[in-house]
Amino acid sequence: MANLSEDEKLKRNMERIAHKILVLSGKGGVGKSTVAVNLAIALALEGMRVGLLDVDFHGPSVPTLLHLEGRRPEVTENGMLPITIEGGMKVMSLGFLLQRPDDAVIWRGPLKIGAIKQLLGDVEWGDLDYLVIDFPPGTGDEPLTVAQTIPEADGAVVVTTPQDVSTIDVSKSVTFCRQLNIPVLGVVENMSGLVCPHCSKVIDLFKQGGGEAMAKRMDVPFLGRIPLDPEIVEASDAGRPFIYHHQNTEAAAAFRRIVESL
Ligand code: ADP
Numbered sequence: 001m002a003n004l005s006e007d008e009k010l011k012r013n014m015e016r017i018a019h020k021i022l023v024l025s026g027k028g029g030v031g032k033s034t035v036a037v038n039l040a041i042a043l044a045l046e047g048m049r050v051g052l053l054d055v056d057f058h059g060p061s062v063p064t065l066l067h068l069e070g071r072r073p074e075v076t077e078n079g080m081l082p083i084t085i086e087g088g089m090k091v092m093s094l095g096f097l098l099q100r101p102d103d104a105v106i107w108r109g110p111l112k113i114g115a116i117k118q119l120l121g122d123v124e125w126g127d128l129d130y131l132v133i134d135f136p137p138g139t140g141d142e143p144l145t146v147a148q149t150i151p152e153a154d155g156a157v158v159v160t161t162p163q164d165v166s167t168i169d170v171s172k173s174v175t176f177c178r179q180l181n182i183p184v185l186g187v188v189e190n191m192s193g194l195v196c197p198h199c200s201k202v203i204d205l206f207k208q209g210g211g212e213a214m215a216k217r218m219d220v221p222f223l224g225r226i227p228l229d230p231e232i233v234e235a236s237d238a239g240r241p242f243i244y245h246h247q248n249t250e251a252a253a254a255f256r257r258i259v260e261s262l
Contacts, residue, residue, distance in 0.1 A: 018130070020133065021039070023035060023159060028137040036132050040052040041089060055134065055135065079122035097115065153182055163207065187218075195228075224257050
């Protein structure tokens, strides 16, 4: 592989991956990375060979979510090896290549394109059933470049929260996918209702159903709701994949249902 061009390497590597799922959001902070990580793990728990690729230039959060901060991928003569975590899932993040987590925010376009191509072309995933790709937020140059670099994605999962301002961003993401001929697999409404830890009643902190209504209006599937769960924050901050350690929660069940419908 050493003598192949970047584009040839990228094609070779991507051919060994059966399904590529993009995880998008119209804006930051809606839980896109959390959803990407937990969907990837839910697939791995089903016995799939899964890779998770984090190309969010705005402070890649996958290393933190999986407690892999400061790790560097092993480099072989053929490329970089992703880091394998418990359960066998393979992980690669832009964050592994940066000195500081927010270094890439100031990169200019060509440098970002180079980094994306390198992440897609140089990483030795081996044979995978699924590659879940945590995208940069929004619909600007960065997600556009990533989308154009990944050949033949199966489709995109669009993450939103239930409030109106967030769901308006969903329609931008759906339009973005349509313009690039990327199928929209569906919308996930995250932080949808808070399960009270005392009485187990659901409190609709940000209302509910906004994501579903928007999915209907945009004529794309609605994949389901993930409740706001304080355990998700704690697990994320501690770098313990939520779904591994809290399999009996409503949120974990919601992630499993979404994976089944992909
Ligand atoms: P994004 O990738 O969209 O910027 P993150 O996945 O980094 O968002 O999530 C932002 C914050 O929200 C994190 O602290 C994460 O733990 C928290 N979070 C995400 N989803 C949930 C949820 N369903 N319940 C509780 N906290 C959540």
